[in-house]
Amino acid sequence: MNLPAIQAIYKFEMNRFWRTALQSIVAPVVSTSLYFVVFGAAVGKQSQMIDGVPYGAFIVPGLMMLSLLTQSIANASFGIYFPRFSGTIYELLSAPVSPFDIVLGYVGAAATKSILIALIILGTAAFLVPLRIDHPIAMLFFLILTAVTFSLFGFVIGLWADGFEKLQLVPLLIVTPLTFLGGSFYSIDVLPTFWWVLSHANPVVYLISAFRWAFFSKGDVGVAISMGMSALFLALCLAAVTWMFKTGYRLKS
Amino acid sequence: MQPIITISGLSKTYASGLAALKDVNLEIRRGEIFALLGPNGAGKSTLINIVCGIVTPSTGTITVDGHDIATDYRAARSLIGLVPQELTTDAFEKVFNTVSFSRGLFGLGKNPAHIEQVLKDLSLWEKRDSRIMQLSGGMKRRVLIAKALSHEPKILFLDEPTAGVDVELRQDMWRMVRRLRDSGVTVILTTHYIEEAEEMADRVGVIRKGELVLVEEKAELMRKLGKKQLTLHLPEPLAAIPEDLADHHLELAKNGCELIYTYDTRGGRTGITGLLTDLAAAGIRFQDIDTSQSSLEDIFVDLVRDAA
Numbered sequence: 001m002n003l004p005a006i007q008a009i010y011k012f013e014m015n016r017f018w019r020t021a022l023q024s025i026v027a028p029v030v031s032t033s034l035y036f037v038v039f040g041a042a043v044g045k046q047s048q049m050i051d052g053v054p055y056g057a058f059i060v061p062g063l064m065m066l067s068l069l070t071q072s073i074a075n076a077s078f079g080i081y082f083p084r085f086s087g088t089i090y091e092l093l094s095a096p097v098s099p100f101d102i103v104l105g106y107v108g109a110a111a112t113k114s115i116l117i118a119l120i121i122l123g124t125a126a127f128l129v130p131l132r133i134d135h136p137i138a139m140l141f142f143l144i145l146t147a148v149t150f151s152l153f154g155f156v157i158g159l160w161a162d163g164f165e166k167l168q169l170v171p172l173l174i175v176t177p178l179t180f181l182g183g184s185f186y187s188i189d190v191l192p193t194f195w196w197v198l199s200h201a202n203p204v205v206y207l208i209s210a211f212r213w214a215f216f217s218k219g220d221v222g223v224a225i226s227m228g229m230s231a232l233f234l235a236l237c238l239a240a241v242t243w244m245f246k247t248g249y250r251l252k253s
Numbered sequence: 254m255q256p257i258i259t260i261s262g263l264s265k266t267y268a269s270g271l272a273a274l275k276d277v278n279l280e281i282r283r284g285e286i287f288a289l290l291g292p293n294g295a296g297k298s299t300l301i302n303i304v305c306g307i308v309t310p311s312t313g314t315i316t317v318d319g320h321d322i323a324t325d326y327r328a329a330r331s332l333i334g335l336v337p338q339e340l341t342t343d344a345f346e347k348v349f350n351t352v353s354f355s356r357g358l359f360g361l362g363k364n365p366a367h368i369e370q371v372l373k374d375l376s377l378w379e380k381r382d383s384r385i386m387q388l389s390g391g392m393k394r395r396v397l398i399a400k401a402l403s404h405e406p407k408i409l410f411l412d413e414p415t416a417g418v419d420v421e422l423r424q425d426m427w428r429m430v431r432r433l434r435d436s437g438v439t440v441i442l443t444t445h446y447i448e449e450a451e452e453m454a455d456r457v458g459v460i461r462k463g464e465l466v467l468v469e470e471k472a473e474l475m476r477k478l479g480k481k482q483l484t485l486h487l488p489e490p491l492a493a494i495p496e497d498l499a500d501h502h503l504e505l506a507k508n509g510c511e512l513i514y515t516y517d518t519r520g521g522r523t524g525i526t527g528l529l530t531d532l533a534a535a536g537i538r539f540q541d542i543d544t545s546q547s548s549l550e551d552i553f554v555d556l557v558r559d560a561a
Contacts, residue, residue, distance in 0.1 A: 002327070008357025012346075019345065087341030091400065094305040094335050095358040096327040252309050253267055 005097045009105025010112075013079050017113045025117065028067050032121045035063055036128050039185055050187055051218045056129035061212040062184030063125070064118045068143065069150050069179055069204065071117050073171050076110035076154030081161055084250070093252065099245035103155060110151035115143055132215065138223075139214035145230050146207050152237035159244050159251065178204045183212075188220045203233055255319070256280035257408060257439050258304065263313030265299055265463075273299040275463045277313070281408075281441060286434050288454035288471075289443040290553060296463040297443035298338055301410050305335045318407065331359055334406030338413045338443075340393045344386035348377055351385060352399045359404035371402045374429065391422045398429070409433060411442040415449060427453060447553050459556055467556065483525065485512040485532070486541040495535050501528050512539075 017024050039059055050058045083089040092102060125131060133139055161167040182188075182204030188196055199205050200221070210226030213219035219226070244250070258281035265274040273296045281287050289297050302308040304315055306326060315322045317329040343351055352368050372378045375395040380388060385396060394414070401409060411430070415423045430440050430453060444450055450457050450471070457474055459467040467474070490509030501524065504513040516523045532539070 002360045004357045004360050004362060008354050011357075012343075012354055015350070016345075083343075086343070087337075087339055088343055090305075090307055090335070090337050090341060091355060091358060093307045094330060094333065096330040096360055097358065098327075248309055252307065 002101045006105045010109045013109030028117050053216050060125045065208045066179045068118045071114035072150035073154035075113050076151040077158035079106045080158035107151040111147035114147045134217045135214045142211050149234040156240045183208050257283040259316045264311045266311050277465050285455040286440045288450035289458050291460035295460045332407045334401030335410045336397050336401045342385045349381040352403045355400040356403040371399050408439045483514040485539040
């Protein structure tokens, strides 16, 4: 393992984060606060309680997940796509680093950023709605697991994309819909049977459910199943990254 | 002494079907300056990129200081600094940071003193806090060199280092390359500027359509391939070359005031003695004689044309 290299990549990526602080930190906080205002205030007043939790508080785990997923994917995919686009990837490819070193640096930084943003959202929410976290350790565990998994997923997208359009395609057309339909703003138990069954094919449901459980001890599906699904997705992303590096896919000609 | 880089049976065919390199065998000697000459698209960059790990070879093996680049890539790559052909930089980064980043990437701990020295050597110290995008093209080239030198490489690859660079920077760069060589660094540069190879290199390799058509000591190459011209300055102009001298294939120049004889130093017999004897017999006197050797450029053009 090339520790100085991992540190260098990590630091480089984090610098990019701070340099674009307005875009990286303020934008997600503003847009999330808007969700609170719109859903929490406008809708929430009528719907009151879900599973014994005030609606405003109920959506907090979902909102954090929404940001966690989109930020993890955006940061990691851009992080590795941009050097490919600009050509600076030559240095990474000619350096004495293993694929593992590279992934650790990029994914580690992307996950750190999205976790920071999720925590900022949590802090913002704490000001706006009454909040409780029943299982803080589990909450952090799921936060980290999800951030790492989806940063890895973003890394795969960043390697796969051969243009800025493709870079946006997956987050926009797949991840955002899955997150919105994954119970960010409602319990999937309120859905008609058909949609309830279909929702179980949505991996994001498991993430949000487990995360919500960590807050309020209540989730749509069992925690063990959620863990299993997250681990499965993590394994899939790891396999994809390994394959890509092994074959030099989109990296080497 | 064991060569620092050994390339055997190296071929590369790109997915497009383009055969960029065909069975290249090459040994780079420790501490030399090796110039890889060739026209655009000859395979120079492909060769460099394979050694550096950016392109995967189709066949063949490469060892760098005894380390196989495929199986022992960490050891092999940490010895190599690469200055790529394109000005690819992280536009938003600051000069000092980007150079420090490179050092870290190559597995070395922080060493601000070394980075400072590298930046000073390349006249970049004043610009250490500038963002790369604010720099001129020549300055960006210096940054790329600084990045390559940040990890104290034993081998430096310069891919077209002076393409689009002004005279002053080119001379700076030549000075730097010599200094590096003096400190024991092996330098491999590609160029299509012949004068660069002529000025810098200890040995020259000529690559054409993916084949290494020649590897030679520069001096030897110029001696072996060099044509020489003998110019005889005549006191009185000649209207035509006398028939007795037709066998020597002479040319008249400067309105008949100069006789030019071209001969090949490769041949055992240059024909000079015979020519001078025949000139004396024909009663042609001369005031002065000079000879000139063809430049590497002439040699190169000849070579590439012959092979085509």
